[in-house]
Amino acid sequence: MTGEILCNLVGAVFLLPLGLALGSFFELVLDRLPRGESVLWPPSHCRICSHRLGPGELIPVLSYLAQHGRCAGCDTPIDRGIPLREALSGAALTLPWAVVGCSAPAVALGVGTGALLVGWLAFGVRAVSGRRSSG
């Protein structure tokens, strides 16, 4: 039993950065695709001042906290929803594994990935349709 809890926690520690990174990636995709921009180029930058984000500014959630929620180039506040959705993505992938990961890995990954995709799909549809109706 203790071994299984440990096993679940170790797995969760590995999944958390993956979930955060996926959240960050979906955030970028949803920001760019509706505008017809490339997902791959240019590298992440501030929309206000074009300041290109360095490696230390690209860490999901932590960079936001380290910069007190502001762009390092122009001090413009960054949307609070961004780190929130990144954190939720991390939690979506991690929590099922933390509960049943080592006894039912397929279930844990299935539920985690499913929650992640459904959540982003729902948010994406809302964001894109909202943008369209507001002109």
Ligand SMILES: [Zn+2]
């Ligand atoms: Zn900026």
